[in-house]
Amino acid sequence: MSNIRTMDFDAVIVGGGGAGLRAALQLAESGFKTAVVSKVFPTRSHTVSAQGGITCAIASSDPNDDWRWHMYDTVKGSDYIGDQEAIEYMCSVGPQAVFELDHMGLPFSRTENGRIYQRPFGGQSKDFGKGGQAARTCAAADRTGHALLHTLYQGNLKAGTNFLNEWYAMDLVKNQDGAVVGVTAICIETGEMVYLKAKATVFATGGAGRIYASTTNALINTGDGIGMALRAGFPVQDMEMWQFHPTGIHGAGTLVTEGCRGEGGYLVNKDGERFMERYAPNAKDLAGRDVVARSMILELLEGRGCGPEGDHVYLKLDHLGEKVLNEKLPGILELSRTFAHADPVKEPIPVVPTCHYMMGGIPTNIGGQALRQDKDDKDQIIDGLYACGEAACVSVHGANRLGGNSLLDLVVFGRAAGLAIDKSLREGYETRAASQSDIEAALATVQAIESRTKGEKVADVRKDLQNTMQLYFGVFREGKSMQEGRKKLETLRERVNNVALEDTSKAFNTARIEALELTNLLEVAEATAIAAEQRTESRGAHAREDFTERDDENWLCHTMYYPAEKGIRKRAVNFSPTTVDTFEPMVRTY
């Protein structure tokens, strides 16, 4: 298989979710030869599952709303390790990006004035935390992600983007200078392997929630971009920061939007007590997600959980009335009836904190260019590689993402990556072509899998990996047990390197794809484990029982995980927004 076919593009975007499609749209509209490589048909990407909305200060609900207030909330929500320049960019450019979505046809819900409907979400405030709860999340009922993803796909059809649907990207191709010059990919339908040559390679591969046993994430969220970056020797940032969403349906893991609480729903324990009033007296159920998730776990640990096992709490919605529920949360009614066998119109939904979002990812600048550090810890651009969306860590979410900020992140930084590539290509960016051996190096992973005829089943190893992460790296973490978890992961690496393919056929062989995905899950899990164990403090979503306090002196920084050393280096957080004053770290209360 040494001589595989080459397909030549200006830009190859790996991932057909919101971020990838937004980046592709920008480039296709500029007339660049752009390809989107997606392992599923684009509208089946995980963006489709986003429910509540896209948070942005478009001043519909409150005409005096200000993007700076949104910025304040986001910085506070991040527990102060979000990069302030990037957050400033996201919050200030956001309205433009949201209006563009409307112009493209996104069917937003509307106010009486005909403007976009906005609902309250967790962690939102007016006037820098002093003006009470804000309503800043733009919504299309409770199907905003679906509406957004379909709109972006439609926009790309109009713009003439090339789609390589049901193609799976395997590994980055690096030239002799270490620059990224494309990816190797496999057409799932035919099994053909191809080198996709590109001046710019964009990873918009989404999250990796499938490293955990219980997750709201789709089955496809296996962190392929993170895995590929790590195998290419590039660092990833803040991988210990995993958001556990307070309201995943107990047992099924499916997401119930924070918009439920935004519309007036609240959580109760087995005594019927609205317990968030104790943990967050002001914001109550609309405190940051990390705060709510931890409070729920504490309720369970203290024996106030619901059900025979006492292993969940209830989300109460029935008091909102059938009319409001039908109008504002129709998708939730469907999901709850299907997966929880509970009709929210009459009874509460059993929920439990569930792995939801990867705040970490491939470190990038605002233009989506991937970064690493030189020996003096200065940022250095990785030529030819870009990332955006959940796969990237730009970092706007820091240690904890606010609800509704992920969709904004997608469109703002998908667009920004498109603009940056546009500029770079117009300036005549060129690199040395990949040699035959460069391409072959990017086929090593798949060849290793294909060469083994005997070994373990993918499904067994995957299950053990997911259980390990769930057990040792969940909502609460502790040094000793994390070390134990790391040992298990070392054994799991050996097992992953020993899985055998039970099916070597070419046509639509999903067994091969699952084996490749498993290698990515392992890379993500290991980066998470090592970064989590090293960060000896509690911040945002990273809560340690042995280091319960935030430690700004030592850890007001990003962690950069380097795969070659299997260790981390620190990276400074950006505290220099360009048009507003720095938001200094404060004690974070809701």
Next chain:
Amino acid sequence: MVRNITSFTGNGVADWLVQRVSAVILAAYTVFLTLWFLALPEWSYEAWSGLFAQGWVKVFTLLAILSFVAHAWIGIWTATTDYLKNTTVRVLVQLTVILVLFVYLILTFDAVWGV
């Protein structure tokens, strides 16, 4: 847009409308004849030819046969384009049906004008 020269009018809405209107005419004609039969004290050739001797019945009948031809053709055309995937077979069947409908039309004209 999909082109099709053998459909009745070549246009979807027109075909659809013709089929609906012709259906109404055929229904009205059927009701009219049924009522006439029921109201008749005794069936006879004289009564029958007397009915068709009236000018307005001639016009109504011709309208009905025109409706029948249009209605049948649209229906048959739809069915043949659905199920007959071989072009030669489909065209042959369509031509046969056209011929039969044409014969019906001529015979009806002849019969009604012969009264």
Next chain:
Amino acid sequence: MKVSVYRYNPEADRKPYMQDYTLDLPEGKDLMVLDVLNLLKEQDATLSYRRSCREGVCGSDGMNINGRNGLACITPLSQALNGKSSLVVRPLPGLPVVRDLVIDMSLFYQQYEKIKPYLQNDEPAPAIERLQSPEDRAKLDGLYECILCACCSTSCPSFWWNPERFVGPAGLLQAYRFLADSRDTATDERLAELDDPFSVFRCRGIMNCVNVCPKGLNPTRAIGHIRSMLLKNAT
């Protein structure tokens, strides 16, 4: 429990066949059909099917379950069995099979693309969003929610016979979604593209589409609206 699955691998099999599996189900839990397939795949990794969100919003796992099109991930086993003792899973009917439960959806997507599924507005965009009243927005409800799973179009005989020329219920639902959008100004052009004997008028109103839609949408009603608009425009 006995599960019978349609198998076809173009490299190995000359003809498709049904393969029977026996599966021990966990007690006291009503699995979804997708869970069953996932358990089978642990047994037999060669079984191929599409899946992604596993919660009924991505539209990957449309298939024919005990004779009825639906999404495997939101079809409970109890409902699929409906008193019967075995589960029979086949690919969606009417389109070519790539492998096992995976169909080639090219024709389905082509019909979707044909109706120009994107907003067209020739007026310059305002600095903010284009305003739309809640009443006008309500006209899009029941239309924009389509997940392109193809359960409807592959249950439609008219689409089976003319997949190249009849747009099919999914495509027409989206055609009406843009015709009904107060922000879209291409109504006349859209209608002109649909004004032939096949694109819309092959719908005979048998409502199989409505019957199987996993999102509870009503393509037949949307097609009726398109027909009325065409009629109004033509007369």
